[in-house]
Amino acid sequence: MAIEIDKEALEQACKAILETILFCLPTAYKGTVYLIGGPPEIIAKRITSGVNNGDGKTISWKLPDRSGYNPPGKPWIEYRDEPGRQLESIGWCVERQKSWTMKNPKEDSRKIRLQGEGLLKGSRHMEPVLVRKEDLYFGDKLSPEYPKNNEGKVLWHDSEYVVIGVINIHFIENSIEIGSPETKIIKKLSRSLGTELLSYQLKQRSLEAMNRLAEDKINSCRILSDSLRNTISKSGLIFSLIKLELGSLREQWETVLLKDMDQKEMKREAVHALDSIIKGIHETSGELGEGIIDAQNKFLHIFLPPERGEKWVRMQIEERWEKLFCKIPVDEIHTKEIRKRIDDLKRSLYLGKDQNILATFNEMPESLKREWVDLIYSNIDCVDFRFLENLIRILENTSLNLPYQVRSRKCLVRLKALAEIMGHLEEDTNIVLREVLNGNKDKVVSGILNKKKDHFRQGACSSAG
Numbered sequence: 001m002a003i004e005i006d007k008e009a010l011e012q013a014c015k016a017i018l019e020t021i022l023f024c025l026p027t028a029y030k031g032t033v034y035l036i037g038g039p040p041e042i043i044a045k046r047i048t049s050g051v052n053n054g055d056g057k058t059i060s061w062k063l064p065d066r067s068g069y070n071p072p073g074k075p076w077i078e079y080r081d082e083p084g085r086q087l088e089s090i091g092w093c094v095e096r097q098k099s100w101t102m103k104n105p106k107e108d109s110r111k112i113r114l115q116g117e118g119l120l121k122g123s124r125h126m127e128p129v130l131v132r133k134e135d136l137y138f139g140d141k142l143s144p145e146y147p148k149n150n151e152g153k154v155l156w157h158d159s160e161y162v163v164i165g166v167i168n169i170h171f172i173e174n175s176i177e178i179g180s181p182e183t184k185i186i187k188k189l190s191r192s193l194g195t196e197l198l199s200y201q202l203k204q205r206s207l208e209a210m211n212r213l214a215e216d217k218i219n220s221c222r223i224l225s226d227s228l229r230n231t232i233s234k235s236g237l238i239f240s241l242i243k244l245e246l247g248s249l250r251e252q253w254e255t256v257l258l259k260d261m262d263q264k265e266m267k268r269e270a271v272h273a274l275d276s277i278i279k280g281i282h283e284t285s286g287e288l289g290e291g292i293i294d295a296q297n298k299f300l301h302i303f304l305p306p307e308r309g310e311k312w313v314r315m316q317i318e319e320r321w322e323k324l325f326c327k328i329p330v331d332e333i334h335t336k337e338i339r340k341r342i343d344d345l346k347r348s349l350y351l352g353k354d355q356n357i358l359a360t361f362n363e364m365p366e367s368l369k370r371e372w373v374d375l376i377y378s379n380i381d382c383v384d385f386r387f388l389e390n391l392i393r394i395l396e397n398t399s400l401n402l403p404y405q406v407r408s409r410k411c412l413v414r415l416k417a418l419a420e421i422m423g424h425l426e427e428d429t430n431i432v433l434r435e436v437l438n439g440n441k442d443k444v445v446s447g448i449l450n451k452k453k454d455h456f457r458q459g460a461c462s463s464a465g
Contacts, residue, residue, distance in 0.1 A: 037073065079091045144373065
């Protein structure tokens with residue numbers, strides 16, 4: 001089984017992702033999205049390919065005239081790694097579910113085939129689009145039969161993910177590195193694309209189930225209730241992505257706000273100091289010490305609201321240190337240093353809303369600055385549309401000047417649209433089930449089905465904007 005959605009919605013979603021990347025990353029000039037089909041063929045097929053026209057506003061969309069990946073695409077047996085065959089980056093991405101960064105094509109051992117595209121030039125980054133098997137195959141009793149690689153091992157056997165697509169971005173030569181910010185942005189957007197395509201597929205399945213409901217009341221109700229229960233439960237993915245984007249906004253804000261402040265390295269210095277103490281007693285700290293180091297370094301890369309962040313530090317770091325104190329004698333000097341550094345970790349959570357620091361930031365109006373800080377440091381427990389509308393509105397203001405402000409706003413616009421669609425879907429589903437089970441199915445079902453079809457088409461187009 002593979003992603004199966006309306007061709008227009010698929011192309012719109014892929015073009016929207018490429019627009020975000022090509023407009024937001026200055027050295028990126030061309031992009032392509034491949035759809036990876038279901039087993040056993042695992043056909044790789046180009047969906048859309050675009051070139052930035054250089055004006056920051058328009059992209060030319062056109063597939064290359066000649067390419068083995070143009071529709072109908074190329075099956076797995078023809079692009080997997082094999083002795084005597086040119087190694088292909090897309091084969092790496094699909095088989096290993098990992099990205100491939102080519103800084104310099106002359107030095108790269110795994111050159112990308114470019115049938116119909118001329119000479120190989122520039123740098124490349126290819127990112128697989130992953131979705132969980134349980135999300136893609138929910139409700140299916142039998143797992144699909146995956147093909148094997150050249151060594152006879154079953155593809156994705158030990159992974160909880162499947163590859164449903166690959167994003168290929170062309171950069172100016174030597175302008176990217178493995179693990180650079182540009183590649184991290186593409187990785188995050190690949191997750192967003194996977195969630196978006198999965199959502200479209202779930203909605204499409206729901207509409208098909210609702211059509212069956214109109215034909216047979218009892219059987220369709222049973223099928224619809226089972227299918228939509230699973231569909232609506234996936235709306236939690238949208239909220240998780242919203243929280244992830246809020247963390248990214250807090251990180252961007254603190255980078256801008258603290259760039260000239262002494263406190264900008266408070267978190268990192270505290271973690272490095274705590275790591276050094278652990279390493280000094282590593283022989284006796286064992287697994288507990290390794291767990292502390294892992295938690296401390298994880299904290300460097302998460303940006304939680306202050307109250308939630310304090311709870312995280314207390315449970316994941318401070319309590320582990322307390323257990324270490326009970327296991328290993330630690331002298332008073334080191335104990336005081338440890339407690340001081342843990343307090344620094346907690347204090348670092350509040351720097352982005354510290355009034356003294358905020359007073360030094362004069363690049364945006366005070367009222368807007370207060371509203372912005374209140375929003376991004378809020379604790380939200382569910383999708384709040386008014387909250388998202390206010391956040392999107394402020395992200396339109398150029399005085400904020402965040403590194404990835406345009407990309408963040410587009411991402412939140414799409415997530416808000418998806419959340420609204422899922423909310424309408426749940427509401428209308430409850431109405432249909434109630435009315436059909438009460439025997440009032442004809443007009444109610446047909447009316448809501450027509451409404452949902454229109455809403456689905458609009459959702460695909462609006463999320464591309």
